[in-house]
Amino acid sequence: MKRIRTDICVIGAGSGGLTVAAGAAQLGASVVLVEGAEMGGDCLNHGCVPSKTLIAAARRAHVLAEAGAVPGQNMAEVADRIQAVIAAIAPMDSQERFEGLGVIVIRDWGRFVSKTELEAGGCVITARRFVVATGSSPVVPPIPGLAEVPFLTNETVFALRETPRHLLVIGGGPIGLELAQAHRRLGAEVTVIEAGKALGREDPEAAAVVLEKLRTEGVDVREGAAAQRVSREGDDILLHLEGETLRGSHLLVAVGRAPNLERLNLKAAGVAHERTGITTDSRLRSSNRRILAVGDVAGRGQFTHLANHHAGLVVRRAVLGLPVRLRDDHVPRVTYTNPELAQVGLTEAEARKAHGASVTVLRLPYADNDRARAEGQETGFLKLVVRRGRPIGVTIVGAQAGELIALWSFMISSRARLSALSGTVLPYPTLSELSKRAAGAYFSPKLFDNGLVRRIVGIVQRLLP
Numbered sequence: 001m002k003r004i005r006t007d008i009c010v011i012g013a014g015s016g017g018l019t020v021a022a023g024a025a026q027l028g029a030s031v032v033l034v035e036g037a038e039m040g041g042d043c044l045n046h047g048c049v050p051s052k053t054l055i056a057a058a059r060r061a062h063v064l065a066e067a068g069a070v071p072g073q074n075m076a077e078v079a080d081r082i083q084a085v086i087a088a089i090a091p092m093d094s095q096e097r098f099e100g101l102g103v104i105v106i107r108d109w110g111r112f113v114s115k116t117e118l119e120a121g122g123c124v125i126t127a128r129r130f131v132v133a134t135g136s137s138p139v140v141p142p143i144p145g146l147a148e149v150p151f152l153t154n155e156t157v158f159a160l161r162e163t164p165r166h167l168l169v170i171g172g173g174p175i176g177l178e179l180a181q182a183h184r185r186l187g188a189e190v191t192v193i194e195a196g197k198a199l200g201r202e203d204p205e206a207a208a209v210v211l212e213k214l215r216t217e218g219v220d221v222r223e224g225a226a227a228q229r230v231s232r233e234g235d236d237i238l239l240h241l242e243g244e245t246l247r248g249s250h251l252l253v254a255v256g257r258a259p260n261l262e263r264l265n266l267k268a269a270g271v272a273h274e275r276t277g278i279t280t281d282s283r284l285r286s287s288n289r290r291i292l293a294v295g296d297v298a299g300r301g302q303f304t305h306l307a308n309h310h311a312g313l314v315v316r317r318a319v320l321g322l323p324v325r326l327r328d329d330h331v332p333r334v335t336y337t338n339p340e341l342a343q344v345g346l347t348e349a350e351a352r353k354a355h356g357a358s359v360t361v362l363r364l365p366y367a368d369n370d371r372a373r374a375e376g377q378e379t380g381f382l383k384l385v386v387r388r389g390r391p392i393g394v395t396i397v398g399a400q401a402g403e404l405i406a407l408w409s410f411m412i413s414s415r416a417r418l419s420a421l422s423g424t425v426l427p428y429p430t431l432s433e434l435s436k437r438a439a440g441a442y443f444s445p446k447l448f449d450n451g452l453v454r455r456i457v458g459i460v461q462r463l464l465p
């Protein structure tokens with residue numbers, strides 16, 4: 001068996017792994033990248049990219065339908081468009097590009113054989129540092145009968161070339177709801193079964209705005225509904241709930257994602273893990289200090305930008321030897337339903353629990369924003385949670401919430417004071433003014449209902465010539 005010695009060996013060529021490999025190679029480290037399936041990982045092939053392309057096609061269909069035009073969206077064309085967008089982005093993540101950067105790319109599943117060696121593609125790789133970036137896979141819940149029916153996951157749903165007649169969705173998280181709304185807008189009847197609360201991790205008031213819109217568009221979202229059994233009747237799939245049976249043409253399972261650990265043989269490497277992923281410290285080191293974990297497999301959240309953030313820290317530490325400390329209070333998340341739901345930092349409930357009465361919560365409706373009015377986008381609100389003059393959490397539900405949250409991620413990551421934003425000039429009329437008005441609303445009562453300020457103004461006015 002061939003032996004390779006390298007500075008960095010990255011396992012998994014998805015969002016996190018590719019960022020580590022590109023950064024390390026470009027800084028001059030020797031890098032081996034091991035990938036068992038497609039280059040680009042989940043985000044490119046079965047996640048963010050296809051889902052956002054599908055959502056965009058569905059939005060166009062919805063706008064046309066609202067304008068009275070016959071939607072006429074052809075699902076085969078949508079599927080082709082999804083593949084075209086993936087193909088357009090793929091060269092950035094390709095084996096050729098990485099080999100061009102000097103990376104040795106091995107297309108095989110990697111498996112640790114000792115605390116210092118990984119086996120893949122007929123080679124034994126010894127590395128100064130291993131970076132595990134193997135991502136996650138859809139969880140298949142233990143619902144009786146599920147294994148006997150054909151069901152979709154994020155790995156197969158984007159290949160559909162016909163609009164499902166009736167799509168049944170198990171799971172009311174971001175994947176379930178983004179795909180439910182998109183398919184509804186593309187003409188499918190859609191029912192979502194959620195065992196608990198849909199978007200249950202989000203601010204409940206904001207989640208309610210999304211759910212109301214989905215329901216208005218005809219998505220049947222059932223909360224507190226557990227599937228007891230699944231069966232088949234002809235081409236139909238039957239979802240048996242307590243006291244009711246739903247009949248659909250397709251079934252999508254979106255009940256969460258589990259870390260990809262099985263193939264790694266972590267025991268041989270002395271790497272501890274939990275159900276959520278590899279156990280890591282604040283520098284993303286595992287119980288074997290030469291082995292680090294980034295992205296979904298690190299069990300600290302499942303977002304592409306988080307995987308990239310982890311990767312940046314690992315490059316800083318493992319390649320440049322600089323100090324790092326993981327921080328996640330500034331990592332945003334966005335659910336790309338319409339309206340979008342974006343969050344950074346603490347939700348109102350989390351902030352009140354952590355800091356009690358020392359937090360101030362401000363809430364601004366989109367309807368108060370001139371641009372939102374002009375665009376007919378009055379649904380939604382921005383909620384700002386402040387502590388000691390600094391934002392510690394922001395929830396935005398409404399048009400372009402995912403774009404608007406960027407400013408707040410910056411504010412929180414740079415630990416900026418609200419006064420920095422209230423003193424900024426923003427263009428009128430933009431949705432961004434919502435953020436500035438929220439910052440202003442924090443100061444208004446302090447300024448306008450303040451006896452001391454009034455007395456000072458009285459003195460100043462008497463003194464002014």
Ligand SMILES: Cc1cc2nc3c(=O)[nH]c(=O)nc-3n(C[C@H](O)[C@H](O)[C@H](O)COP(=O)(O)OP(=O)(O)OC[C@H]3O[C@@H](n4cnc5c(N)ncnc54)[C@H](O)[C@@H]3O)c2cc1C
Nearest residue numbers: 012014015016036041042043047110135295296302303304
């Ligand atoms: C439908 C859907 C929509 C999403 N939308 C968004 C979104 O809009 N925004 C967002 O931020 N996030 C989104 N996500 C989440 C995002 O895709 C993931 O958080 C991200 O891809 C994680 O990156 P990663 O590098 O950890 O793993 P991945 O990108 O999944 O890469 C892991 C790679 O490792 C490989 N691998 C696994 N085991 C081994 C092994 N033993 N040896 C070699 N290779 C191995 C896999 O084949 C894979 O290519 C979405 C996910 C889904 C499913």
Ligand SMILES: NC(=O)c1ccc[n+]([C@@H]2O[C@H](COP(=O)([O-])OP(=O)(O)OC[C@H]3O[C@@H](n4cnc5c(N)ncnc54)[C@H](O)[C@@H]3O)[C@@H](O)[C@H]2O)c1
Nearest residue numbers: 141171172173174175176194195196254255256302334335
């Ligand atoms: N826009 C984005 O950034 C985006 C989009 C999609 C996915 N993702 C990432 O992928 C992760 C996984 O998404 P997801 O939606 O699959 O998982 P999730 O864990 O966020 O949501 C799954 C939902 O399914 C429910 N559920 C679990 N078992 C069930 C059962 N047997 N019957 C009915 N409901 C059940 C849960 O209560 C939960 O609400 C997300 O947490 C997110 O980090 C991100």
